[in-house]
Amino acid sequence: MTIFDRKSLVLIIVSAVIAPVLSFAQLDTSQLINWKYAGVDEFFWPEHEIQTLNCDNTGKQPCDQALQSILNQKRKKPLVLFIPNGTYLFKEHITVPSNVLIRGASPTKTVLVFEVPENHHCFRANGRAIRKDFPLSNAPKLGDTVLTGIPNGSFVPGDQIALMHNDKHLVTREWGENNTGQIFIVKGQRGNRVTVDVPVRLDYEMRNQPRVQPLEMVHHIGFENFSIIRRSASSRQVSNFYFRHAHNIHLYGIMSDSCHYAHVDIRNSKNVKIEKSYFCDGHDHGEGGKAYGVIIHAGSCDVLVVDNIFQNLRHSMIIQSGGNGNVFAYNYSTDVKATRSLFGFSMGHDISGDMVVHGNYAYRNLFEGNHGHMGIIDNAHGTNGPGNTFYRNCIVGYGITVTNNRSHNQIFIENKVNGPSFFMAQNHYFYNNTFNNFDNDANRPNAQITSLGLDVFPEGIDEDLVWKMGNPLCEELALPAEKRYVSGLYVPTSGRSIMRDRE
Numbered sequence: 001m002t003i004f005d006r007k008s009l010v011l012i013i014v015s016a017v018i019a020p021v022l023s024f025a026q027l028d029t030s031q032l033i034n035w036k037y038a039g040v041d042e043f044f045w046p047e048h049e050i051q052t053l054n055c056d057n058t059g060k061q062p063c064d065q066a067l068q069s070i071l072n073q074k075r076k077k078p079l080v081l082f083i084p085n086g087t088y089l090f091k092e093h094i095t096v097p098s099n100v101l102i103r104g105a106s107p108t109k110t111v112l113v114f115e116v117p118e119n120h121h122c123f124r125a126n127g128r129a130i131r132k133d134f135p136l137s138n139a140p141k142l143g144d145t146v147l148t149g150i151p152n153g154s155f156v157p158g159d160q161i162a163l164m165h166n167d168k169h170l171v172t173r174e175w176g177e178n179n180t181g182q183i184f185i186v187k188g189q190r191g192n193r194v195t196v197d198v199p200v201r202l203d204y205e206m207r208n209q210p211r212v213q214p215l216e217m218v219h220h221i222g223f224e225n226f227s228i229i230r231r232s233a234s235s236r237q238v239s240n241f242y243f244r245h246a247h248n249i250h251l252y253g254i255m256s257d258s259c260h261y262a263h264v265d266i267r268n269s270k271n272v273k274i275e276k277s278y279f280c281d282g283h284d285h286g287e288g289g290k291a292y293g294v295i296i297h298a299g300s301c302d303v304l305v306v307d308n309i310f311q312n313l314r315h316s317m318i319i320q321s322g323g324n325g326n327v328f329a330y331n332y333s334t335d336v337k338a339t340r341s342l343f344g345f346s347m348g349h350d351i352s353g354d355m356v357v358h359g360n361y362a363y364r365n366l367f368e369g370n371h372g373h374m375g376i377i378d379n380a381h382g383t384n385g386p387g388n389t390f391y392r393n394c395i396v397g398y399g400i401t402v403t404n405n406r407s408h409n410q411i412f413i414e415n416k417v418n419g420p421s422f423f424m425a426q427n428h429y430f431y432n433n434t435f436n437n438f439d440n441d442a443n444r445p446n447a448q449i450t451s452l453g454l455d456v457f458p459e460g461i462d463e464d465l466v467w468k469m470g471n472p473l474c475e476e477l478a479l480p481a482e483k484r485y486v487s488g489l490y491v492p493t494s495g496r497s498i499m500r501d502r503e
Contacts, residue, residue, distance in 0.1 A: 057086025
């Protein structure tokens with residue numbers, strides 16, 4: 001959402017009065033899915049190859065060919081590629097294959113500068129979908145872990161598949177079609193029954209022809225402890241990190257400065273984790289897909305974005321186009337910036353969501369424990385699916401809103417909210433929220449629920465602190481990510497590795 005029209009402004013004013021008196025029921029945990037599948041498996045490479053990038057580290061001579069040639073080498077073992085201290089210039093994008101970990105010395109010492117053509121991402125990792133469909137004999141339902149009707153012997157454990165269906169009735173934009181399904185890892189097949197790794201998150205119908213499509217995904221790719229700066233301008237939707245048909249991808253301790261479309265663009269992917277990183281600024285903050293932090297879309301699922309800093313972006317945390325089962329947790333977003341052209345002049349404003357569910361039927365995603373200034377389930381690309389959950393977020397400025405009148409059945413639990421809030425559509429679930437310092441229920445959270453999305457809180461957080469941090473002032477006790485931002489320590493100077501060596 002950007003500039004409000006007159007009707008929306010009236011709704012906001014009215015909502016400031018009526019939000020505190022919304023009806024509140026007892027918490028029904030059956031409405032909540034299990035979000036703890038989100039994230040990555042720890043890399044375990046008992047045998048691996050280690051190489052060091054040796055090229056100009058003054059930022060004067062391009063290093064893209066040297067880096068890409070290392071990545072293109074045929075090898076039998078996974079690769080850990082170390083980039084030492086220095087500034088490295090890249091004139092072309094870098095394509096990263098499976099089983100590669102790229103590690104810098106630290107985000108302040110290893111700096112990668114990209115001056116690439118306008119149609120290039122900086123880093124990209126692409127798998128593919130195989131053009132072969134297996135129609136299902138029964139329509140999967142919410143909670144199922146078995147898909148039926150697939151010819152015996154079609155899949156083996158570890159195979160990657162996409163559950164698809166005809167979804168024109170769910171999406172508004174043509175580019176969102178065929179993206180509202182779900183991606184799975186096959187656990188096994190017996191007869192015509194395929195067991196998958198996580199439960200189905202949507203009720204399907206036979207009239208919409210549910211089917212399974214095989215995937216060949218790039219996998220086990222990591223980026224650790226370096227900075228990336230994109231200097232070159234672009235009019236295209238290009239991103240600093242671009243993942244498509246990718247599985248088990250991890251970013252840790254990354255500083256990313258200046259993007260066009262997004263700092264991290266995740267499409268048709270599964271099990272991505274982005275942790276303790278810092279995403280700042282964009283070349284353009286206008287409409288049409290500009291200056292996003294992390295965007296999860298095109299049916300991506302089981303992505304965990306935790307303990308990061310977002311600054312000076314149009315939308316920091318954004319999900320659209322069939323994204324499901326994803327988690328944004330304990331992130332700090334500040335200095336939201338958007339622009340809009342008016343009579344030929346570019347006008348800046350901050351009326352833009354930093355926690356966004358953006359339409360084309362994103363469903364059952366979780367925003368937990370984040371600090372920002374606006375949460376919104378919006379109408380940018382039409383209807384959003386059910387079960388998008390805002391849990392224990394601290395939102396100061398423009399409140400929480402639902403702006404599409406068909407985006408029913410959203411969930412709001414124990415959020416601390418200052419600012420105008422209004423809720424279009426029906427059957428939303430509210431429990432123990434605080435709107436504009438008005439306590440509508442008990443001050444303490446439900447003692448039986450700690451984290452909906454994490455098995456372990458980020459370092460520096462415990463259950464009691466999580467609730468205290470929900471104070472709308474957000475001053476006395478802050479998220480670890482906010483403390484790093486205030487102190488100027490954006491990310492760890494020496495981060496842990498996601499690749500576990502044999503002990």
